[in-house]
Amino acid sequence: MLVPDSVLAAIIAGTATLSASFLQLRSALLREKAGRGGSTGTRRRNRIHLIIFLVIVGGAAASGFALSQWLTAGERAAQSVLERELQARVAELSRTATELEATRGSERADIESGVLRKLGADGLAVTAVVAACRPALIVSPPGTTSPPGAASEAAPPAPRTCTEAEASPVTLCATIPAQASITEVALFSRVAESDAPWSASRLLPGQEAGQARFAEKYTESTPDAGVRQVCQGFSHWSAEHARVVRMVVRYSLPS
DSSP states (O other): OOOOHHHHHHHHHHHHHHHHHHHHHHHHHHHHHHGGGSOHHHHHHHHHHHHHHHHHHHHHHHHHHHHHHHHHHHHHHHHHHHHHHHHHHHHHHHHHHHHHHHHHHHHHHHHHHHHHHHHHHHOEEEEEEEOOOOOOOOOOOTTOOOOTTHHHHSOOOOOOOOOGGGOOOEEEEEEEETTOEEEEEEEEEEETTOOOOGGGGEEOTTOBOSSEEEOSSOEEEOSSTTEEEEEEEEEEOOSSOOEEEEEEEEEEOOO
């Protein structure tokens, strides 16, 4: 443990005073011993000097102790003041950090809400490519043969096409906030090789175009807490080309 400079100075001063007093006491004792054979007046003066020296030693010891206690009390008071100030600063910093964290949380929530509102106004787009339908092959029953000469006279068979019942459905899904209100679900479809703008390729729910059709209605589900999924089915049964389909979901958030 480190000793304060003020206490160390008091100790040094008290030690010096006591050392000087003890030296003077020793000298007085020696003179007292030497003067025992002298006159009565001389012995009385030596005793008075001895008493004075004892008083000085006692006073020096008491003064040194009192001074050290006073300095120590001052140090304790100053340390207590510093501790209170430090605790006040720590409490202030903790309060400031809490307020700053709350402010950041509020600003983050406002930013996220603003981003979600903009996404809802612009619309969430989901796009997929649907391959051409592959019709099932027609296999002739075993033992069936063509009449002689019929192979050269018969016309080539017409290419097999798919029906809507054979189409493989595709589902487009967009995730929106749970508290959002859907304002529009826009549907688009075009041939994969086409460069036509999406605005010219918009379809209505249930409308058939190019051997393709969207479902009559979209569906909703809640896969996770805080979000909803908006899904739209699509069927494509053309065996000639693939199609690109697109769904745009627009929504609004409560104020």
